[in-house]
Amino acid sequence: MAIGKRIFWFRYKQGLKQKEFGQLLGFSAATSEARITQYEKEARTPKTELIDKMAAIFHIRPEALKVPDIDTVVGLMHTMFALEDWYAVRPQIVDGAVYLRFDPPEPGKTSLYDYALVWGQEYEKWQKGEITKEEYDHWRYNFPDTDEENLWVKIPPVFKNKKIP
Numbered sequence: 001m002a003i004g005k006r007i008f009w010f011r012y013k014q015g016l017k018q019k020e021f022g023q024l025l026g027f028s029a030a031t032s033e034a035r036i037t038q039y040e041k042e043a044r045t046p047k048t049e050l051i052d053k054m055a056a057i058f059h060i061r062p063e064a065l066k067v068p069d070i071d072t073v074v075g076l077m078h079t080m081f082a083l084e085d086w087y088a089v090r091p092q093i094v095d096g097a098v099y100l101r102f103d104p105p106e107p108g109k110t111s112l113y114d115y116a117l118v119w120g121q122e123y124e125k126w127q128k129g130e131i132t133k134e135e136y137d138h139w140r141y142n143f144p145d146t147d148e149e150n151l152w153v154k155i156p157p158v159f160k161n162k163k164i165p
Contacts, residue, residue, distance in 0.1 A: 003051075004042035006065050009085060010058040011036070024057050025050065087112045119143075 011021050018040070022032020038044040046054065048062075055062040061078075068082070069075035080100070083089040088103040089112060102116035119140070126136035 002042055003045065003065060003067055004040045006067075006082070007036075007046075007054065008040045010054075010060065010065065011040075014058060021057070025053055083112070 011018070014021075016024070017033075018036040019029065019033040022036045023029060025032070025035075027035050035044075039046055051062050051065050055065055058065075063074055063078045064081065066078075068079040070079055080089070080091075083100075084091075088105065090101045090103060092099050092101045102113045104113045122131075122136060122139050125131045126133060131139075
């Protein structure tokens with residue numbers, strides 16, 4: 001999820017209007033709404049100092065706003081938190097092991113359930129020896145083009161420009 005959508009998400013969760021949020025950040029009443037709109041639509045990218053101010057207002061870490069660096073454990077965790085918020089991916093502990101659970105979609109929400117189901121089926125084929133590791137890697141690194149049932153050749157529009165309910 002890009003930074004603009006993350007800013008919108010946290011502002012929405014706080015119940016703040018764009019103008020109100022902009023003023024909390026120190027923008028004038030005349031420009032605050034336009035500035036926040038620019039950040040949320042990604043016409044502008046906030047500098048580090050402004051991201052830090054936003055995070056303080058939302059009572060979150062700056063990493064929760066930034067596009068996470070998945071090469072770090074903290075960045076990867078914030079990516080998973082975003083997946084929880086936007087796509088109903090949940091952690092579940094079973095017999096001391098942690099699993100990611102992809103819940104079926106709730107009305108009005110987008111879910112990765114169908115995508116994860118197809119992924120799980122391909123993974124099981126590889127684990128059972130029905131396909132080779134090379135075939136599995138080819139499938140996942142070329143998804144959705146490699147979907148033989150043509151279920152995912154075109155990603156549904158709901159996944160392209162996700163709207164928050």
